[in-house]
Amino acid sequence: MYFEDINSFLDMGGYGLYVWLSFGSAVLSLLVLWLDSFFSKRTLLTQVLNEQARQARIKAAAEQSATAEQSATAGKSAIAEQSATAGKSATAGKSATAGKSATAEKTATAEQRTNGETI
């Protein structure tokens, strides 16, 4: 070692302030850069998981509302069948459109999921 003891090492021949200021600011700047890089990677990966969970929620909600609609129209048409034959064609049309909208929602969520692949 060039210096005799730790005090003369810290003193740096009277230039201690400037030498340690340089090395200190260098270490600090590098640390900030590294922390920023490290944590933005973690943030990005968490963001991906959050988006995945959100898509899953959207899909589940869409399916739930679709099945609810289907059962509702099914119940309605059953009642309609029991009643007069004149009303039959109208309810049949209704249940058909309900089924259509459910499948449309399903395909919409499927598209959202595969969106990344096609770009």
Added chain:
Amino acid sequence: MWKWLHPYAKTERTYHLCQRLLPWFSVLGLAVILFATVWGLAYAPTDYQQSEAYRIIYVHVPTAVLSKSLYSAMAVAAFIGLVWQVKTSFMAMMALAPIGATVTFISLITGAAWGKPMWGTWWEWDARLTSQLILMFLFIGVISLYKSFEDKQQAGKAAGVMAIVGVINLPIIHYSVQWWNTLHQGATILKLGKPSMPPEMLWPLLLSILGWALVCGAVFLLRMQNEILHREIKRPWVVALANKTSPLSKGK
């Protein structure tokens, strides 16, 4: 001839390459930087003129050298991105810019801390110092220009042009100590003939340059991964990767 390079235009492969190289660069870089800095600070002989203040050289010169190298690397990435329309290249450019800005900032700070005891001033508007300050502004300019566009392909082009135009500053920095009367001393290592430094001072300096380069490389790899993740956030491979690596998914 360049065919081996082509798969790396595909971001997924580049990401995994970065992942493989990252620990090597980090560990090796930190080890070399620590070794060289301790050598420079505690074991290298003193300077006959500046006494111990000269030891700032072991952080000032590596960062100053790297600031220019990083700018060149960024400009090359910008050029490749503009000419061959490689989007991975723009990602590399944007991964390099913040590192360059930080390293340039360190070189300016350490330069100021060295200038105060030696020249009697923290700052002087002289050629070398001013051109180095402009270099930092160029790095910051490239980053801000990129961030100001919503369309990232457009952003890459605009920032790329700025990065290439800024290359004009590099020879100005390098030759500023010759072209103008300046407080800053002339070249010590990179000049014709022998470097004007004894080997027991020169070796820790060269090693610290290597160490800083490796550490910057490690940060580059990390930031390159971030750029890729950011751009490809909806791709299935990114989703699969997030599920595999994130600590959040462990609970599920």
